[in-house]
Structures are given as structure tokens and as C-alpha cells.
Amino acid sequence: MREVVVIGAGMTKFGELWNKSIRDIFVEAALKAIEDAGVDYIDSMYIGSMSPGLFTEQEHIGALMADYLGITPVPATRVESACASGGAAFRQAFLEVASGASNIVLAGGVEKMTDAEDVTAALATAADQEYEVYQGITFPGLYALIARAHMHQYGTTRKQLAEVAVKNHRNGAKNPNAQFGFEVTLENVVNSTMVADPLRLLDCSPVTDGAAAVIVASAEVAKNIKKDFVRVIASAQASDTIALHSRESFTKLGSVVKAAEKAYRMAGIKPKDVNLVEVHDCFTIAEIVVSEDLGFFEKGKGGEAVEQGLTSIEGGKIPINTSGGLKSKGHPVGATGIAQIIEVYEQLLGKSGARQVKNARIGMTQNMGGSGASCVIHILEVK
Numbered sequence: 001m002r003e004v005v006v007i008g009a010g011m012t013k014f015g016e017l018w019n020k021s022i023r024d025i026f027v028e029a030a031l032k033a034i035e036d037a038g039v040d041y042i043d044s045m046y047i048g049s050m051s052p053g054l055f056t057e058q059e060h061i062g063a064l065m066a067d068y069l070g071i072t073p074v075p076a077t078r079v080e081s082a083c084a085s086g087g088a089a090f091r092q093a094f095l096e097v098a099s100g101a102s103n104i105v106l107a108g109g110v111e112k113m114t115d116a117e118d119v120t121a122a123l124a125t126a127a128d129q130e131y132e133v134y135q136g137i138t139f140p141g142l143y144a145l146i147a148r149a150h151m152h153q154y155g156t157t158r159k160q161l162a163e164v165a166v167k168n169h170r171n172g173a174k175n176p177n178a179q180f181g182f183e184v185t186l187e188n189v190v191n192s193t194m195v196a197d198p199l200r201l202l203d204c205s206p207v208t209d210g211a212a213a214v215i216v217a218s219a220e221v222a223k224n225i226k227k228d229f230v231r232v233i234a235s236a237q238a239s240d241t242i243a244l245h246s247r248e249s250f251t252k253l254g255s256v257v258k259a260a261e262k263a264y265r266m267a268g269i270k271p272k273d274v275n276l277v278e279v280h281d282c283f284t285i286a287e288i289v290v291s292e293d294l295g296f297f298e299k300g301k302g303g304e305a306v307e308q309g310l311t312s313i314e315g316g317k318i319p320i321n322t323s324g325g326l327k328s329k330g331h332p333v334g335a336t337g338i339a340q341i342i343e344v345y346e347q348l349l350g351k352s353g354a355r356q357v358k359n360a361r362i363g364m365t366q367n368m369g370g371s372g373a374s375c376v377i378h379i380l381e382v383k
Helices: 022-037 061-069 085-099 119-124 139-154 158-172 186-190 219-224 254-267 284-293 302-307 325-329 336-348
Strands: 004-011 044-048 076-079 104-112 194-196 209-218 230-239 276-278 362-369 374-381
Touching: 004 022, 004 085, 004 219, 004 336, 022 061, 022 104, 022 209, 044 061, 044 085, 061 076, 061 104, 076 085, 085 104, 085 209, 085 230, 085 336, 085 362, 085 374, 104 336, 139 194, 139 284, 158 186, 158 284, 158 302, 158 325, 209 219, 209 336, 230 254, 230 336, 254 284, 254 362, 254 374, 276 336, 284 302, 284 362, 336 362, 336 374
Parallel strands: 044 076, 044 104, 276 362
Antiparallel strands: 004 209, 004 230, 104 209, 230 374, 362 374
16 A cells, blocks of 8 residues: 545634635635645545535535546546544545555535434434334434443543533634634533433524545655655554444443544554544543544543543643534534534644644554444554
């Protein structure tokens, strides 16, 4: 396999983008990435998008975006893996360049969620329709079950869940692209509207419009154009049962564990070598469970770690979600995995401003679909 690098990135502001279409926001992000990379062509394009047909009544996203970006007949493919669609699109771009089939590939993600009449129903298609959704469960409900199980088994507290939201909003307040770029207090979180006990409104990621894109290339290309770059040293994917009730444990995300094992092995590193990580905090409990399943904390200790400041930018053992995460930055589901890559890319190049992690050399992204039925992990490094 050839050495693969990221040489450019671009994204829109995340939020309720009422005056822009799905094609508008994707092209905006893609053009920014191309300009940042300094390239004048791409060989192919992969676009993560979970449910454009349900959100905007538009399918055939690959061809549409190639058309409006003005790059036809370049091949363009939509990739879907629920909320992990962006991470899966990046993985396809990585594999295409690593194989030698292409030299420069655009990996993007986009979702226009506010156009949908029923966002909850659209998102629920990522759960088991026959055994979960038919019974009335929603994703807040599924993650509430995970939270209750974690609280019962390990003593995780309501305050520890809230600490995740407080920390991520503190980071998001320093991110100009964040949908909710403001801080919240513990009191704000624990007194917000109940959604699915014990999860409240400020434990949940929002409905978001947005797009993100990166340029993936061979190391030879980056060196020829004398562009700063970040190496992709691991790409791994795994799956699990789609129905929560079919798993051996509600408090362990098997796809995360397996993908992480493969990623660490491919990169030749251990969890202690990672300087920062962007995880899929669709709900506050998700960040806690994932931080354990990635090997950063002992099982059951993720809540304590947040409470003790171990996941903070300043003085933390492992800064988690420096971008603000899905919770504060926003969660346009198809774009989330690419936005995670952008955060790590910029952190490793020292371009994150007020939320910069000091001396960051190795970063990780963890993007998952549904309640963890799919997971994609990438590890990036700068020398």
C-alpha cells in the first residue's frame, strides 16, 4: 500500500442553513478543500450522505455533486453507513489512493436535515425497523437504555453525563463553524427538557445542515506541490448487531472495540500514544462509553475521567472532541465523519487557534452509525 496523506480541508458553518440547498453547501465545502490543497484536478470523489432521499427527496448524490462542482466525467460515488457515512467515504478515498488506482481523491460528506418533515423518523431508519422502531423506540430511547445500564453497572452519575456537554460546549464556543458555539453550565444541562430518561435536551446532538470535504492524496503528490500534509496511518471499520437487544452488553460497543483493535495494530501504536481524539458523541453517554472502548480509560471509568478533567484540552490526559463534538459543533449526519477528520488535520498542523492541543502529533477519529452497528476509525500523524 502507498503512503496516503491529507493535503486540504474545507467545511461550511454547521447549523440551520435555510437559504442554501444540499448542492450549495456541498460545493462550498468542496471548493474550500480544493483551494486549501492547491490542486487543479481530482481523480475521483466519495460523498458520505445518510438519507438525502428522506431529508431532501434527492438521491443520486454522487452524480449531482460532480455536476454542480463542475468536474464531470470524474467518477463520484455516494457512500452510506448511517451516521458513519462520512467516515466510510473517507475510508474509500484512502483505499483508492493507497491501492494506486488514483492519486488525488476528494472525500466529502453532506446532509440537509432541516428540509425534512420528520427528522426523527428519517434517523430511525438507521435502527432495526422490525424489532426496535416498530415498538416505538427512537435513538434517544436507545441511548437512554445504554445510559441506564452504564449507571446501574458502573455507578456513572447524572452529573458526569452533564460534564460531557459542558466540556464540549466549552470547546465549541471556540469553533467558528459550530452550530451551538456557546458555553453551558451543569445546571443548564440537568434542568433542560427531558427527552428519554436520563437523557435531557442538552445531552443530545442537534438537527443540523452542513458539509465538509478533504483532499486525500499520495505522499508523492504532496511532496511535488510542496504542501503541508498529515499522514493517514490507520483506517479500520467494523460492524455489530443493529438491534441493541441482540448484543451481549448494553455498555460495550463491539464495533468500536474491534475497529480500534485493527486501527492500533495497523498504525503500530497504543492508546497512550494518541494526543487527541474526535469521538461520535451523538449523546453524552456515547462519548463516555466510546472513550472506554477505545482503551483510553478502564471500563466504567469514562464518567469519572470527564469529571476529573482528563478529557479537557488544558491539562487533560487525552483531549476529546476539541471541535465541540457533535453536541456543540452539530451533527449533519453524512458530514460528521469528514468534519472529525478536518479537526484532527488542523490540530496536527497547529491551525486550531484557541482550542489548539499543545504538541499534538497523533490524532484519532471515531465515527459510528446508529447505536454502534457500524464504526469507522482513522488515525492520523504529522512528523
